[in-house]
Amino acid sequence: RKYTIAVVPGDGIGVEVMPSALRCLEVASHQFGFTLEFRHFDWASCTYYNKHGSMLPKDWKPLLQACDAILFGAVGDPATVPDHISLWGSILTFRREFDQYINLRPCRLMPGVPSPLAGREPGSIDFITVRENTEGEYSSIGGKIFEGTERETVIQNTVFTRIGVDRVIRYAFEQARGRKAKKLTSATKSNGISITMPYWDERVAEIAKEYPDIEVEKYHIDILCAHFVQRPHTFDVVVGSNLFGDILSDLGPACTGTIGIAPSANLNPTAKGGKGDKEWMPSLFEPVHGSAPDIAGKGTANPVGMIWAAQMMIEHLGEKQAADAMLHAIEKVLGAEKAGGLSNVLTPDMGGKGDTESLGKAVENELANI
Amino acid sequence: RKYTIAVVPGDGIGVEVMPSALRCLEVASHQFGFTLEFRHFDWASCTYYNKHGSMLPKDWKPLLQACDAILFGAVGDPATVPDHISLWGSILTFRREFDQYINLRPCRLMPGVPSPLAGREPGSIDFITVRENTEGEYSSIGGKIFEGTERETVIQNTVFTRIGVDRVIRYAFEQARGRKAKKLTSATKSNGISITMPYWDERVAEIAKEYPDIEVEKYHIDILCAHFVQRPHTFDVVVGSNLFGDILSDLGPACTGTIGIAPSANLNPTAKGGKGDKEWMPSLFEPVHGSAPDIAGKGTANPVGMIWAAQMMIEHLGEKQAADAMLHAIEKVLGAEKAGGLSNVLTPDMGGKGDTESLGKAVENELANI
Ligand SMILES: CC(C)[C@H](C(=O)O)[C@@H](O)C(=O)O
Numbered sequence: 001r002k003y004t005i006a007v008v009p010g011d012g013i014g015v016e017v018m019p020s021a022l023r024c025l026e027v028a029s030h031q032f033g034f035t036l037e038f039r040h041f042d043w044a045s046c047t048y049y050n051k052h053g054s055m056l057p058k059d060w061k062p063l064l065q066a067c068d069a070i071l072f073g074a075v076g077d078p079a080t081v082p083d084h085i086s087l088w089g090s091i092l093t094f095r096r097e098f099d100q101y102i103n104l105r106p107c108r109l110m111p112g113v114p115s116p117l118a119g120r121e122p123g124s125i126d127f128i129t130v131r132e133n134t135e136g137e138y139s140s141i142g143g144k145i146f147e148g149t150e151r152e153t154v155i156q157n158t159v160f161t162r163i164g165v166d167r168v169i170r171y172a173f174e175q176a177r178g179r180k181a182k183k184l185t186s187a188t189k190s191n192g193i194s195i196t197m198p199y200w201d202e203r204v205a206e207i208a209k210e211y212p213d214i215e216v217e218k219y220h221i222d223i224l225c226a227h228f229v230q231r232p233h234t235f236d237v238v239v240g241s242n243l244f245g246d247i248l249s250d251l252g253p254a255c256t257g258t259i260g261i262a263p264s265a266n267l268n269p270t271a272k273g274g275k276g277d278k279e280w281m282p283s284l285f286e287p288v289h290g291s292a293p294d295i296a297g298k299g300t301a302n303p304v305g306m307i308w309a310a311q312m313m314i315e316h317l318g319e320k321q322a323a324d325a326m327l328h329a330i331e332k333v334l335g336a337e338k339a340g341g342l343s344n345v346l347t348p349d350m351g352g353k354g355d356t357e358s359l360g361k362a363v364e365n366e367l368a369n370i
Numbered sequence: 371r372k373y374t375i376a377v378v379p380g381d382g383i384g385v386e387v388m389p390s391a392l393r394c395l396e397v398a399s400h401q402f403g404f405t406l407e408f409r410h411f412d413w414a415s416c417t418y419y420n421k422h423g424s425m426l427p428k429d430w431k432p433l434l435q436a437c438d439a440i441l442f443g444a445v446g447d448p449a450t451v452p453d454h455i456s457l458w459g460s461i462l463t464f465r466r467e468f469d470q471y472i473n474l475r476p477c478r479l480m481p482g483v484p485s486p487l488a489g490r491e492p493g494s495i496d497f498i499t500v501r502e503n504t505e506g507e508y509s510s511i512g513g514k515i516f517e518g519t520e521r522e523t524v525i526q527n528t529v530f531t532r533i534g535v536d537r538v539i540r541y542a543f544e545q546a547r548g549r550k551a552k553k554l555t556s557a558t559k560s561n562g563i564s565i566t567m568p569y570w571d572e573r574v575a576e577i578a579k580e581y582p583d584i585e586v587e588k589y590h591i592d593i594l595c596a597h598f599v600q601r602p603h604t605f606d607v608v609v610g611s612n613l614f615g616d617i618l619s620d621l622g623p624a625c626t627g628t629i630g631i632a633p634s635a636n637l638n639p640t641a642k643g644g645k646g647d648k649e650w651m652p653s654l655f656e657p658v659h660g661s662a663p664d665i666a667g668k669g670t671a672n673p674v675g676m677i678w679a680a681q682m683m684i685e686h687l688g689e690k691q692a693a694d695a696m697l698h699a700i701e702k703v704l705g706a707e708k709a710g711g712l713s714n715v716l717t718p719d720m721g722g723k724g725d726t727e728s729l730g731k732a733v734e735n736e737l738a739n740i
């Protein structure tokens with residue numbers, strides 16, 4: 001078993017957390033007898049943009065298609081490149097071009113991680129968000145008219161396609177079927193957004209007929225965000241559009257303590273063929289957090305989101321045992337540490353006095369001792 | 371001083387919480403020497419719709435324009451009328467037709483209200499959200515093509531106008547100027563929503579030049595929701611588009627304990643003339659919560675959001691002293707009660723064993739004893 005991995009650290013703390021993930025992957029591959037070949041790329045970063053005037057080289061696509069999967073850090077440096085240029089020039093292009101139509105993010109209250117919510121026990125929050133990842137509010141079509149005048153008007157289209165909506169909803173139902181609670185929550189806003197969101201509701205109701213074993217509920221996004229804070233323990237699988245999924249998959253991890261530990265899989269579950277094929281569409285794995293310019297350069301970023309993303313990657317590649325071991329190692333390290341200013345291992349976002357290196361190393365050591 | 375108030379209870383708990391607000395208003399008007407004339411309307415409700423086939427009578431507009439302000443309960447009964455029909459047929463029509471372009475919602479951690487967040491003191495969270503209330507994501511233009519086929523595509527336009535964006539941003543800056551912290555947080559998503567949201571950012575940056583005394587920060591909506599949970603005490607004035615403002619003004623109150631107490635003012639701050647004028651555009655006051663079909667009919671809905679909305683209304687009408695007294699009465703009642711299952715006055719959403727009547731009555735008595 002040999003896998004070729006595109007390693008794209010990006011900007012800011014993306015560059016800082018990537019080494020920990022790679023070291024953990026190295027250890028896991030030794031322990032479980034498979035081989036990883038890393039191909040490092042410094043593009044898809046503002047650093048690259050500032051040198052070359054574009055986020056990506058001409059041949060980015062075949063370079064990534066030569067790999068089984070993509071491990072991505074984070075991108076963005078708003079001080080030098082506007083966010084919509086850096087993001088649309090990199091991660092959002094990958095999602096669209098490789099039709100990574102599922103964005104899957106687990107949200108779990110881990111042992112040792114202090115939650116901002118009162119009275120929640122580790123394990124009591126444990127759900128996944130399934131986000132549409134290619135269309136919807138991120139359509140990138142629209143424009144401006146009467147520029148610079150009082151009549152100036154800017155329009156952007158939200159685009160929902162039957163194919164795009166159905167496949168993500170069906171995927172979410174399948175996920176729910178594989179879980180204990182067998183419950184699907186759909187995020188909508190059909191009371192206010194009167195064309196696209198009622199359509200979303202219709203498709204959920206239609207597809208629900210294929211899954212009579214799954215309990216379905218729907219909430220408008222405003223009150224659903226409130227429920228994430230008030231009763232996060234009641235969710236199992238939450239499905240949402242590109243924008244709503246984006247919001248919920250930051251809010252969920254925030255409720256469980258820190259966005260620093262949350263991982264994200266950008267999947268094309270129906271990609272055909274494999275690496276090297278002209279039509280191959282690799283999946284991409286990244287932490288939920290961004291490039292975090294405010295803490296970049298300090299070496300204190302939490303590496304767990306990146307390591308957990310790597311964990312999701314090897315699970316996706318079929319290395320289930322190694323993946324389980326990696327998740328177990330993360331949980332063990334977090335659970336062993338005392339959060340709240342006492343730990344020399346945990347990063348500051350978890351109330352620790354450690355740094356990227358100490359926390360990454362701890363997970364690596366835990367893995368090495370299996 | 372005599373004011374004519376349109377009273378529109380709507381559906382569900384809207385009907386249940388309205389009487390408490392009216393009684394509090396009665397007491398306040400006696401105490402502070404002004405007169406209120408209530409005009410009761412049973413339309414703008416699904417009950418009315420199910421009888422008449424429309425949410426509103428033909429002459430709804432002059433009827434409301436004959437009033438100084440509108441006191442609104444809540445609307446919606448998804449079991450009999452789809453949400454987008456009931457909402458667009460009532461509250462969203464009022465906002466649009468009366469150009470109530472500001473939706474102002476205070477968010478405050480009140481004494482006695484148990485917050486789902488750990489370790490927050492009453493008063494430590496105290497900000498307002500300023501929401502664009504007429505355009506943006508709630509444009510209601512768009513449509514469906516290739517219906518019923520695999521190519522089915524549904525499009526909805528988000529519309530930002532220079533006039534619409536500028537006036538809400540400027541209003542938010544003015545609010546910030548009148549407050550202690552003098553800080554404005556702008557909600558954006560310009561990294562993903564690549565046309566309308568960068569435009570929003572541009573206008574914020576442009577208008578900020580007129581307010582050098584105000585500290586401005588901007589956050590993408592995903593991470594901003596996370597910050598609401600992680601550091602709600604750092605916000606002062608938060609401004610957002612129609613959708614983002616909607617989300618934040620539910621999430622904020624959820625973080626401070628219960629949506630049941632949060633009020634909302636739908637303002638047209640530049641309306642010309644007054645009641646009876648053909649062009650008069652009255653402002654509307656309502657609780658943040660909806661019609662809550664799940665708890666409707668039980669008499670246990672929290673009336674404080676409705677009472678607080680009435681408080682915002684008389685403040686808007688110029689009865690500052692009475693408004694201060696009403697807010698004080700609310701705070702006093704909440705602070706005097708022991709939340710968490712012990713109070714016979716507080717409603718269940720606050721952990722009490724009381725009901726709409728007991729809590730409403732307590733505020734009314736407090737006011738009567740001034
Ligand atoms: C009921 C709904 C249409 C409305 C909105 O989204 O504006 C409500 O959530 C609100 O916040 O007033």
Ligand SMILES: CC(C)[C@H](C(=O)O)[C@@H](O)C(=O)O
Binds near residue numbers: 087092246561562592
């Ligand atoms: C950086 C940004 C464009 C991106 C998104 O909105 O998709 C991020 O927030 C995410 O969740 O992956």
